Amino acid sequence: NAGVTQTPKFQVLKTGQSMTLQCAQDMNHEYMSWYRQDPGMGLRLIHYSVGAGITDQGEVPNGYNVSRSTTEDFPLRLLSAAPSQTSVYFCASSYSVASGEEMGELFFGEGSRLTVL
Amino acid sequence: DQQVKQNSPSLSVQEGRISILNCDYTNSMFDYFLWYKKYPAEGPTFLISISSIKDKNEDGRFTVFLNKSAKHLSLHIVPSQPGDSAVYFCAARPYGGATNKLIFGTGTLLAVQP
Numbered sequence: 001n002a003g004v005t006q007t008p009k010f011q012v013l014k015t016g017q018s019m020t021l022q023c024a025q026d027m028n029h030e031y032m033s034w035y036r037q038d039p040g041m042g043l044r045l046i047h048y049s050v051g052a053g054i055t056d057q058g059e060v061p062n063g064y065n066v067s068r069s070t071t072e073d074f075p076l077r078l079l080s081a082a083p084s085q086t087s088v089y090f091c092a093s094s095y096s097v098a099s100g101e102e103m104g105e106l107f108f109g110e111g112s113r114l115t116v117l
Numbered sequence: 118d119q120q121v122k123q124n125s126p127s128l129s130v131q132e133g134r135i136s137i138l139n140c141d142y143t144n145s146m147f148d149y150f151l152w153y154k155k156y157p158a159e160g161p162t163f164l165i166s167i168s169s170i171k172d173k174n175e176d177g178r179f180t181v182f183l184n185k186s187a188k189h190l191s192l193h194i195v196p197s198q199p200g201d202s203a204v205y206f207c208a209a210r211p212y213g214g215a216t217n218k219l220i221f222g223t224g225t226l227l228a229v230q231p
Contacts, residue, residue, distance in 0.1 A: 004160070031217050042123075042206060043161070043221035058218070090160055094217045102168065103149045103210060106217055108160030 002026045006091050006109035013081045013116045021076040021112050023091030029107070030096040032074040033058070034066065036087040037111075043090065049074055050096055081116045088113050120144060121209050123222035131230050136194040138225050140207035143188065147209035150183060151219065152192045155204045164205075165192070197229045 007022045025032065033048035035058075045058030049068040063085055065077040074093075078085060089112045095104040122141045130136045138152075148169045153161040167174040167181045167190075174181050180193045190207055204226050208219040 033218070035221070040126075040223060042121075042223035043208075045218065045220070048218055059220075092160075096217070103151060103166055104217055105163045106153075106219060108162070110158070110160050 004091055004093055004107050004109035006089075006112050008112060009110065010113050011115070013078075013114065015082060015116060017081050018077070018079050019081065019114075020078075021089055021091075021114070023074045023076065023093075023109060024072050025074075025091075025093040025107070026072065027093065027107065028071060029093035030071070031104075032068065032091065032093045033106075034064070034074070034076045035090045035092065036060065037090060038087050046076065046089075078114075081114075083116045086114060086116045119223070121207060121220050121222040123207060123225050125225050126223070127226040127228070129228045129230060130197050132199055133196045136192075136197045136201065136227055136229065138192040138194075138205050138207075138227065140190040140192075140222050141188055142190070142209055145185070145188070146212050147220075148212045149210040150181070150190050151208045151210070152179075152181060153206045153208060153221075154201075155206065155224070161206060194227075197227075199229045199231050202227055202229045 004025045030051045034046040035043040044060045047066040049055045055066050091109045092106045094106045151166040152164040154164045155161040165179050182191045204224045206224045207222045
């Protein structure tokens with residue numbers, strides 16, 4: 001069972017370089033999201049999508065772009081990497097439920113560790 | 118401004134004893150609260166949740182308590198096992214908005230000593 005797959009697992013960039021973190025899920029989930037984990041900060045939401053063609057900003061969207069052209073894929077783009085973007089990035093997906101309905105479980109990938117020098 | 122707070126970065130308990138992990142939130146606009154567990158080099162995994170209209174939810178060794186007047190959430194693990202050693206995140210879902218958009222706390226590292 002693949003679940004949520006993130007690539008690459010590790011990446012080192014120089015300041016100003018661009019790159020894309022890939023995320024794919026095979027569970028036909030409508031909802032996908034990106035979080036970053038930093039020491040003492042927990043998990044912070046970067047961007048999310050409630051379906052193909054629909055994206056929105058989370059708590060810390062600056063410096064990141066996303067798109068959702070298919071249900072399965074939700075790439076995260078860093079256009080000009082900065083040392084402050086050194087972090088572990090997690091992609092997560094779930095079924096969508098109506099507002100107020102019981103939460104669907106959020107499934108996470110294994111993470112992508114990014115270092116920006 | 119941290120809306121969901123876990124003030125204890127770490128907790129150490131003996132195997133077989135109770136582990137109590139705490140979480141506070143700063144506003145009342147959440148309808149679901151959840152706990153996630155994370156092992157090193159893995160993604161977080163769902164543990165247990167509670168609706169804001171309830172005050173307790175139990176699943177095996179894990180019980181979550183919600184005190185709305187105090188804006189406080191706790192996770193009890195009884196009995197604690199060495200395999201429970203992990204980072205525990207509490208999370209809250211805001212009313213309305215995106216369906217599974219979660220706000221996470223900073224995490225508590227639980228160490229269960231054999």
